[in-house]
Amino acid sequence: MGNFQKLSLALVGLIMGGSLVACDDGRAGAQDAAKQLASAVAALDVGSIAFEGTDAAAANERLKEVFQGLGPAKPAVEAGELTFDKDTATVPLNYSWKVGSGEWKYTASAELKKSGDKWLTVWKPALLAPELADGEVLAAATQSPQRADILGAGDAKLVTYRPVVDVGIDKPKLGAADPAASAAKLAQLVGVDPAAYTQQVQAAGPEAFVTAITLRQDGRTITDEQIARIPGARSIAGVLPLAPSRTFARALLGTAAEANAEQIEKSGGALKAGDTTGTGGLQQQYDAQLRGTDGIQVFAEKAGLTAEEKQALPNEGRRTLFQVGMEPGTPVKTTLDPRLQQLAEDVLADVGPASAIVALRPSSGAVLAAASGPGSNGYNTAMLGQYAPGSTFKVVDSLAMIRNGMTPDSKVECTPTLTVDGRTFKNAEGYPEGSLGSVTLRDAFAHSCNTAFIAARDSVSQAQLESAATSLGVAVEAPGLGADAFLGSVPGEAAGTEHAASMIGQGKVLLSPLAAAVMAGSVAKGSPVSPTLVLNTDAGSGTAAPEGSGTPTAAGTSPSLSSTAPAPAKAAEKPVTAAEAAALADMMRAVVTSGHAGFLASVPGEPVGAKTGTAEFGNENPPKTHAWIVAVHGDLAVAVFVEEGGLGATTSGPLLKEFLTSAG
Structure with missing residues (x-):
């Protein structure tokens, strides 16, 4: 350049x-x-x-x-x-x-x-x-809708607003009285921890009302007169979304109460102080649908107004700048029958260990009752329990054997004991001598001959067992259920003693009481039952049941439970046919007419078909056992389960009889 x-x-x-x-x-x-x-x-x-x-x-x-x-x-x-x-x-x-x-x-x-x-x-x-x-500031006013109801069959109100009273110490009303003394007396009266409540009252501000307990107005035994005798104590009437009783389907429905600080923090702005929110069960799963959305108004107003002035002149000097309309929540509609649910809970009321009764309608899959007994301690044993089903699983075995050419009249060998790879299997205590030897499949099923079914292991592969289980709706997704559930797990591969154990519903075979009721219901229907519980899972925006609501859920800390079960199949591999189901129904009826569930013969109405089950677990000698029984009665399928319950026939059987007799 x-x-x-x-x-x-x-x-x-x-x-x-x-x-x-x-x-x-x-x-x-x-x-x-x-x-x-x-x-x-x-x-x-x-x-x-x-x-x-x-x-x-x-x-x-x-x-x-x-x-x-x-x-x-x-x-x-x-x-x-x-x-x-x-x-x-x-x-x-x-x-x-x-x-x-x-x-x-x-x-x-x-x-x-x-x-x-x-x-x-x-x-x-x-x-x-x-x-x-x-001289103007911005302010917001929120209007919260009432929480929507949870409904049962025929739109019966399972959870609805019911009158309650908040009982507590109103600190401004204490006067010269000692807050600690009043708090201790009130705690003693209503049955809460005196030390914790006294501390709560002392820590609260001078204007606070400190709730000790919330009582249902209906049937409360603590009177206003008793409360008024304690200086500073009083009751404030209100309403809360409640089930008919404190225990009614609690593990399934969950509860609703004022949101705590942790729930508000985790909600990402969806909840604020004073909001009602769900904890556990359907109340939590469908919280947004039930809660609806708040109406909100933002306005400019004169600065420095007192609460009294705002109340006296709510629109004085106010200009609305923005508003969102309130949208009421949408009820969650379920198939639960309040009478049968209450009946199931009444039947289980005195059972000590964890227990459950599940009843469903085979024709529609509608879950009518899913009760977990008091021994379940608030856990949803009915739908989430994962337990070895014992001999109730012989319904699945029998379907696999029928598919291999057998009929209820085919002969099988029932021996007192059978040894597989060094492990000796035997029949349940009290097995009748007259049903040993060469007996029909029907008779072996009716008296629950373990050795006859284990002896069939060479002709029934583990894959055939898995296929037969899915044919009966077990370990299959339930897209219409709309609630968390364990739907069963049957491994497709097992050998030696594990395969032999599978033949009597042990090994790694696991069912929930819901899955056991589905299995029995599929026999009654003549095709696989897919259970339904929540009828309007898509009613609230973004509040449908989580995808894969039929996937296994960790089931607590009991050593007999497992959270490692594989996910259920999308659909039955080979649905049970009407002819296959008829053969199974014939054998389930024989359990009542000639087997060890003869006590069900007196149940009024249509003939009952059943299958008992006793599943060993743990390392004790003799081992502890779970007690099972499943039954079909017209368009009703029921599973009864008692953890650590002894024999299915003697423990769960009478509970089933009581339920079926009263169910009508």
Whole structure:
């Protein structure tokens, strides 16, 4: 490049540089000031912003006062396109607030003025919200809908608002009385821990009402007179979404109460103090659907109004700036029959160990009762329990054997004992001598001959067992259930003693009482039953039952439970046929007419078919056993389970008889 060219380029650069400097009219500085203002307002801290007309500290205090009523939310704020005129500029500030379930968007205008080489923001309340005047602040009012009901069959109200009383110490009413003494007396009266409640009362502020217990109004034995005798104690009437009784289907339905701090924190803004929310069961699973959405109103109002003034003149000096309408919750509709659910719970009321009764309607799959006894300690044993099903699983064995060419009249060998790979299997205690030897499959099934079924292991593969189980709806997804459940697990591979154990419902074979009822129901229906419980799983936006609601759920800490079972199949590999089901029904009827469930012969109405089961578990000698019985009675299939229950026929059998007789 020649010297002349270099000189020319240098001149061009100088001219261009000069023109750029000449064009810098201050717009860039104004834009920077606008961006800083937007960021500071979004952070609710304008202490670093230079203002005209006020100092930054006063502006900051005013901003916090204006926005305090919307806390703890913060706005997103962006500076828009600047309008520039020499030493002044205006900039739109685009605000976006998350208000409840809605988004409040608006644009306010800020003015900037150049002072020397610095851009100042002109202080006006209107830069925070449209037309906001001096002496006005923003406030929000929330209107919460009542929680929707949980309904049962025929839209019976299972959970609905019922009258309650909050019993506690009202600290302003204590007068000169000792708070600790009153708290201890009240705790003793209502049956709560005196030390913990006394501490709670002492820690609360002087204006607090500290609840000791919430009692159902209906049937309460502690009277207002008893409460009033304790200085500072009183009861406050209210309502809560409750089931008919404290225990009614509690493990399945869950509970609803005022949200605690942890629930509010985890909700991501969906819950606030005072909201009612669900814990456990359907109340938690369908919480958003049942809760509905709050109605919210944001308005500008005169600063410094007292609560009394706001109440007396609710719309005085108020301008509504934004509102979201309240949307009531949608009831959760279930198939539970309140009479049968209560009956099942009454039958289990005196059973010590964990227990369950599940009843369903084979024709529709509707779950009519899913009761977990008091020994389950609040766990949903009925639907989530994972237990070896014992000889009830011979229904599955028999289907596999029928598919291999046998009939109920085919002969099998029932020996007193049978040894497989060094492990000796025997029949249950009290097995009748007359049903040993060469007997029909029906007779072996009716008296539950373990050795006859284990002897069939060479002709019935583990894969055939798995297939027969899915044919009867076991270990198959239940897309219409709408609730967490364990639907059974039958491994497709097992050898030696494990395969032999599978033939009598042990080894790694696991069922829940729900899955056992499905198995029996599929025999009655003549095709696989797919259980249904929640009828409107998609009624609330985003509140449908979680995908794979039929997948296994960890079932507590009992050593007899497993949380490692494989996921259920999508569908039955080879659905049971009407002819196959008829043969199984014939054998289940024989359990009542000639086997060891003869006590069911007197149940009125249609003939009962059944199968008992006793499943050993643990390492004790003799081992502990789970007691099972499944039955079909017209369009009703029932499973009864008692953990550590002895023999199925003698423990679960009488419970089943009581249930079927009263079910009608």
